[in-house]
Amino acid sequence: MAATARSVLKVSRTPFxxxxxxxxxFSTTAAKNTNLKERLAQLIPAxxxxxxxxxxxxxxxxxxxxxxxxxxxxxxxxxxLIWDGSVLDAEEGIxxxxxxxPECQALLPKAPGGxxxxxxxxxxxxxxxxxxxxxxxxxxxxxxxxxxxxxxxxEELLDRCPPTLHPMSQFSLAVTALNHDSxxxxxYQDGISKKEYWGPVFEDCMDLIAKLPNIAGRIYRNVxxxxxxxxxxxxxxxxxxxxxxxxxxxxxxxxxxxxxxxxIHSDHEGGNVSAHTGKLVGSALxxxxxxxxxxxxxxxxxxxxxxxxxxxxxxxxxxxxxxxNATDEAVKEYVWATLKGGQVVPGYGxxxxxxxxxxxxxxxxxxxxxxxxxxxFKLVGQIYNIVPDILLEAGKAKNPWPNxxxxxxxxxxxxxxxxxxxxxxxxxxSRAFGVAAQLIWDRALGAPLExxxxxxxxxxxxxxxxxx
Ligand code: CMX
Numbered sequence: 001m002a003a004t005a006r007s008v009l010k011v012s013r014t015p016f017x018x019x020x021x022x023x024x025x026f027s028t029t030a031a032k033n034t035n036l037k038e039r040l041a042q043l044i045p046a047x048x049x050x051x052x053x054x055x056x057x058x059x060x061x062x063x064x065x066x067x068x069x070x071x072x073x074x075x076x077x078x079x080x081l082i083w084d085g086s087v088l089d090a091e092e093g094i095x096x097x098x099x100x101x102p103e104c105q106a107l108l109p110k111a112p113g114g115x116x117x118x119x120x121x122x123x124x125x126x127x128x129x130x131x132x133x134x135x136x137x138x139x140x141x142x143x144x145x146x147x148x149x150x151x152x153x154x155e156e157l158l159d160r161c162p163p164t165l166h167p168m169s170q171f172s173l174a175v176t177a178l179n180h181d182s183x184x185x186x187x188y189q190d191g192i193s194k195k196e197y198w199g200p201v202f203e204d205c206m207d208l209i210a211k212l213p214n215i216a217g218r219i220y221r222n223v224x225x226x227x228x229x230x231x232x233x234x235x236x237x238x239x240x241x242x243x244x245x246x247x248x249x250x251x252x253x254x255x256x257x258x259x260x261x262x263x264i265h266s267d268h269e270g271g272n273v274s275a276h277t278g279k280l281v282g283s284a285l286x287x288x289x290x291x292x293x294x295x296x297x298x299x300x301x302x303x304x305x306x307x308x309x310x311x312x313x314x315x316x317x318x319x320x321x322x323x324x325n326a327t328d329e330a331v332k333e334y335v336w337a338t339l340k341g342g343q344v345v346p347g348y349g350x351x352x353x354x355x356x357x358x359x360x361x362x363x364x365x366x367x368x369x370x371x372x373x374x375x376x377f378k379l380v381g382q383i384y385n386i387v388p389d390i391l392l393e394a395g396k397a398k399n400p401w402p403n404x405x406x407x408x409x410x411x412x413x414x415x416x417x418x419x420x421x422x423x424x425x426x427x428x429x430s431r432a433f434g435v436a437a438q439l440i441w442d443r444a445l446g447a448p449l450e451x452x453x454x455x456x457x458x459x460x461x462x463x464x465x466x467x468x
Contacts, residue, residue: 035139036136066078075271083270083438084441087269088353091354099125104122105117105362108121116257116263118137120144120237141237145241148213149214151180153177154177154178158222163225167424170219177289178211183200187199197285201443202440205288205439213242218245220425224419232245262433275435279447280450291439292435295432305427309423321334322334335390347402348402349398354401356401360403360404370414374410374414376413377411408423
């Protein structure tokens with residue numbers, strides 16, 4: 001293993017390429033005086049060489065057998081994708097370019113007086129593998145503010161949606177419509193060379209992220225009757241602007257929550273539904289708006305991002321049935337009734353994780369600091385002490401521990417963002433960071449069209465009949 005890493009290092013002289021081999025050992029801060037696009041342009045040639053070298057050395061090596069069960073079982077554990085921004089360990093949880101959530105909280109630049117990382121810095125880290133300077137992050141905030149305006153027809157499109165249309169459907173519609181001005185789609189029609197794809201894709205991804213607060217804010221205000229949308233303030237960071245557009249910009253703790261929220265929800269390696277869908281659709285050279293709209297449609301499912309809405313609905317239903325200060329016994333009975341009714345306990349379990357999600361822990365620590373006596377936070381804690389044992393006793397779920405969605409609604413509710421149908425939109429704003437970073441690298445490295453092989457049950461039966 002060490003020899004393998006060394007031989008890759010021989011051809012990998014840049015900090016970024018080295019960080020692929022062991023991000024924690026070789027992590028570095030960003031070169032000063034470059035903006036994100038310039039830094040990317042510096043990193044791409046060496047990374048192309050790095051991928052070439054890894055493929056030359058390891059390309060014919062096998063990850064092991066593929067079981068027929070994996071084809072029927074939602075492809076769990078099937079090694080099938082390259083995703084550089086983050087890697088998920090079943091026991092430890094997510095690392096962004098090799099860094100844990102607490103490490104990101106410690107290392108990434110903060111707003112003046114703030115304690116949570118700025119998502120601008122996280123995006124820089126996801127794209128380059130480097131920790132940016134405070135100035136680089138400030139420049140990114142300004143750049144995104146400058147790109148934030150929506151085309152008038154997209155504003156009208158959102159204003160015409162009936163308030164009964166789910167916020168995630170409105171979100172996906174608006175992001176799809178942004179493809180009207182895609183730099184990549186235009187460049188492709190104009191005959192851009194393959195080698196240059198990443199440039200307009202980078203511009204589209206920057207535009208996409210920049211415009212999301214205006215889309216989210218508009219949906220929130222339209223659907224929940226919260227009045228006119230204020231303007232983006234170019235002197236403020238991304239999360240501050242998002243909070244302002246939602247109507248919570250005066251509450252510094254909510255702004256801090258948004259910084260933490262976007263950071264921890266940004267990326268969760270490549271196999272989850274939203275990340276993989278974005279990568280898949282992007283592989284057809286659909287532009288980043290079309291690709292990310294597809295991600296959003298996946299995120300809108302109740303087994304994925306919509307679980308943050310489902311958790312709150314489930315908690316509220318519990319409170320209406322057994323009261324606000326229910327005993328452990330009454331909560332247990334409610335959980336069992338959920339399972340016996342053939343439903344899942346939302347916010348618990350995970351396809352990869354086998355421990356408490358560190359994104360849950362980060363939110364719990366935030367709550368302990370800012371709202372330790374909040375009744376809903378206490379209920380979330382009470383449930384944490386009850387549900388895992390029940391899921392273990394029920395004997396089906398491979399992971400009885402809470403995931404990210406078990407906690408986020410309680411935090412948002414505390415600050416007055418009580419409309420749970422909106423929660424997945426915030427998850428979506430965050431997830432754009434991870435999907436965008438990978439789309440840029442996929443086009444920079446010439447990632448091919450995804451086209452795995454499928455089989456019919458009859459074909460599998462024929463293939464293996466009579467064999468051991
Ligand atoms: N409550 C009840 N049953 C659960 C369960 C839960 N929280 N988690 C898993 N199970 C069940 C599964 O439904 C499955 O049942 P069947 O055999 O009848 O199909 C069985 O346990 C085995 O599932 P698993 O291998 O442990 O989990 P999967 O990889 O299939 O599914 C997940 C993972 C997240 C979809 C599942 O744990 C779940 O439905 N959790 C509740 C919804 C949720 O919180 N989703 C958010 C995940 C995070 C995110 O993406 O945002």
